[in-house]
Amino acid sequence: MEKGFYENIDKSSIESLKKLTRINAPSSFESDLFQKIGSDKSNLNQKFWIKAFSSGFFLPAVGGLTVVLLFLLVMDFANNSFSNPFGDEFQQRFDIISKEISSLENNNFEKPEKVSHFSSKIIKREKAIEPAMAGFYDKTNLSTENKVRKAYRVSDTLYAYQNTGTNYKLVYLTIEQKIELERVKERVLGYVL
Amino acid sequence: MLEKDLKDYSDEELILDFQINNNVKAFEILVQRYKNPLTNYVFRFLGDYESCIDVVQETMIRVFRNKNSYKSVAKFSTWVYTIAGNLAKTELQRRKRTAFSVERSKDDENIIEVPDNRYRPDKQLENSIKEKEIQDALLKISETYREMVILRDIQELTYEEISEISGLPVGTVKSRINRGRAQLQKLLRKVYRD
Numbered sequence: 270m271e272k273g274f275y276e277n278i279d280k281s282s283i284e285s286l287k288k289l290t291r292i293n294a295p296s297s298f299e300s301d302l303f304q305k306i307g308s309d310k311s312n313l314n315q316k317f318w319i320k321a322f323s324s325g326f327f328l329p330a331v332g333g334l335t336v337v338l339l340f341l342l343v344m345d346f347a348n349n350s351f352s353n354p355f356g357d358e359f360q361q362r363f364d365i366i367s368k369e370i371s372s373l374e375n376n377n378f379e380k381p382e383k384v385s386h387f388s389s390k391i392i393k394r395e396k397a398i399e400p401a402m403a404g405f406y407d408k409t410n411l412s413t414e415n416k417v418r419k420a421y422r423v424s425d426t427l428y429a430y431q432n433t434g435t436n437y438k439l440v441y442l443t444i445e446q447k448i449e450l451e452r453v454k455e456r457v458l459g460y461v462l
Numbered sequence: 463m464l465e466k467d468l469k470d471y472s473d474e475e476l477i478l479d480f481q482i483n484n485n486v487k488a489f490e491i492l493v494q495r496y497k498n499p500l501t502n503y504v505f506r507f508l509g510d511y512e513s514c515i516d517v518v519q520e521t522m523i524r525v526f527r528n529k530n531s532y533k534s535v536a537k538f539s540t541w542v543y544t545i546a547g548n549l550a551k552t553e554l555q556r557r558k559r560t561a562f563s564v565e566r567s568k569d570d571e572n573i574i575e576v577p578d579n580r581y582r583p584d585k586q587l588e589n590s591i592k593e594k595e596i597q598d599a600l601l602k603i604s605e606t607y608r609e610m611v612i613l614r615d616i617q618e619l620t621y622e623e624i625s626e627i628s629g630l631p632v633g634t635v636k637s638r639i640n641r642g643r644a645q646l647q648k649l650l651r652k653v654y655r656d
């Protein structure tokens with residue numbers, strides 16, 4: 270602030286402010302005031318609710334409540350059929366697999382051939398792929414020999430076996446399928462490389 | 463406590479009596495003491511008598527309702543001036559918003575003539591063109607400076623009291639008062655030349 274800033278103020282302007290006419294309250298000031306205080310006391314609660322509803326004070330809350338009610342109406346909480354596929358225990362699809370095995374065992378189908386005479390051959394093949402499958406979780410807890418011992422031949426490429434009520438399938442490829450698989454593998458590898 | 467005695471009591475004693483004994487007579491005396499100074503202060507700040515009376519009445523209602531908010535460490539006068547000042551500023555803000563909505567309606571070719579009632583109830587001011595010009599100039603300076611100038615030069619409060627009311631250091635108060643005076647002087651140059 271430059272020197273002399275305060276000194277530049279004209280004293281007469283300050284004086285004229287001091288000399289301004291005094292503005293007084295009206296004679297009815299007190300009576301009006303006490304009337305207001307009296308009415309304010311009795312209407313304090315009532316006023317709040319009137320103000321709240323007329324000014325839209327509760328509008329966001331009412332909107333939120335409506336949304337929640339609509340959500341509750343739309344959602345059927347009584348239906349507990351929903352299950353988390355990642356949280357639940359593995360469910361056996363008896364409708365798909367059990368029927369097949371049971372039909373095999375109940376002679377509804379052609380009597381499945383026990384694969385005992387293929388045992389040595391199958392065990393050999395199973396053991397050959399075992400290292401590659403080592404990383405996978407095997408639900409059967411059966412040794413390769415036991416799997417093969419319990420297996421039924423369903424078709425040329427499909428063998429079924431059962432352990433503790435659970436059904437499994439062993440799939441063997443035909444020569445044609447193997448050739449096709451090799452061809453696909455080569456194409457995929459050729460494409461990738 | 464007799465009414466006769468009450469009139470001799472200081473503001474602080476009266477508000478304490480009202481706080482402790484709920485003595486409405488003490489409050490009435492405070493109203494009598496402050497209604498005119500507050501009316502003058504708020505009128506100079508707003509420039510509108512009707513709004514000014516509403517603000518002063520609201521100030522008194524606040525004092526009545528919130529009597530226990532007053533702490534005896536402060537002067538009653540600074541407390542009541544602070545309430546009135548805050549309410550006056552709120553009124554000014556409300557008025558600005560209204561003015562904005564009127565301004566907007568002008569765009570729709572619906573020009574609303576807002577009547578200027580500022581001097582209607584006060585015939586004394588009408589008689590003095592100079593006073594009117596001073597009041598107009600006062601309303602033109604910024605709110606911050608206006609409040610300080612009114613408290614100092616019209617209400618004649620001390621710098622310390624103004625500092626307490628505004629919650630600002632005395633140095634800032636002095637600086638603002640002088641800036642306000644300078645602005646006012648610039649606006650009133652023509653008046654004084656005449």
